């Protein structure tokens with residue numbers, strides 16, 4: 001009998017998060033035998049579209065726990081929903097996105113399964129029994145490669161968004177199964193309301209392009225040209241901690257060791273010096289462009305392209321040129 005492998009997927013605003021397909025890529029690589037069964041669990045509310053997209057990539061069953069009471073993430077309720085979706089089966093392997101939800105839920109599932117957990121995986125080496133997981137340490141200064149001990153009872157892995165390729169749809173995917181949610185009797189917390197600072201903003205951790213501002217933008221208004229460039233590129237806007245501390249933007253935009261970790265295809269750093277704590281959050285971006293008036297700024301050491309100059313002159317020029325190119 002093969003392993004029972006489960007991806008705990010995530011939806012946001014009714015859409016499947018890309019990282020769930022990346023977790024699915026990981027579990028496909030973790031298969032050790034054709035008898036291994038991969039299934040998925042999706043918990044939340046208004047999940048029809050996300051569930052269909054997920055199902056298309058899963059060969060086993062996709063369990064969907066869709067209930068208005070699960071619209072906001074609640075650790076106890078979500079863990080209970082995952083357990084009940086699996087109908088008492090204890091999986092051998094669980095993978096989730098290394099998102100705010102995944103980081104919270106994974107240890108609860110690992111405790112339930114008495115499993116070892118590897119978090120924040122950014123790359124894989126080998127496959128099957130020989131599969132090894134690469135993860136950053138010390139704010140990205142080092143990468144370590146880990147394997148689970150042979151015969152480990154159960155394993156839980158979280159995957160950093162935008163590092164592994166997403167799983168492709170299958171020719172003959174499995175079926176969807178709707179699971180009725182029964183809230184646990186002993187729920188200790190109930191989420192009454194979630195107040196979002198900005199609706200409809202692109203998620204930084206999954207953005208393909210990020211235009212990011214630092215102390216060099218000088219004011220909240222200084223972010224305006226960055227937002228204009230981002231709008232033309234379909235990019236998200238990020239920031240350094242100094243820009244957040246100075247009140248130029250909200251902390252939700254902070255990238256770095258104590259902010260969000262991002263891996264876009266293109267990261268445009270404007271007026272950011274390149275402190276190690278900022279690099280910890282963005283140095284794995286595929287292409288880094290730095291705009292800084294100080295030619296000695298450390299950001300130029302990690303940048304693929306550097307522009308020495310005043311961001312208030314350069315960013316509007318870029319916006320105009322991209323407008324023409326993308327028209």
Ligand code: FAD
Pocket residue numbers: 213214215216217239240241242243254255256257258259260270271272273274275276277278281291292293294297309310311312
């Ligand atoms: P500065 O270092 O002040 O750099 C501003 C840059 O803008 C300069 O290089 C300057 O030449 C340039 N500039 C100024 N005007 C212009 C202009 N008109 N045009 C072009 N360039 C211009 N930081 C983070 O970002 N994220 C974190 O998560 C984070 N976590 C931290 C955790 C700890 C425990 C500590 C101690 C620090 C942390 N920091 C973090 C702070 C970090 O050390 C730096 O202080 C911060 O990243 C600096 O931000 P900055 O580059 O915007 O500002």
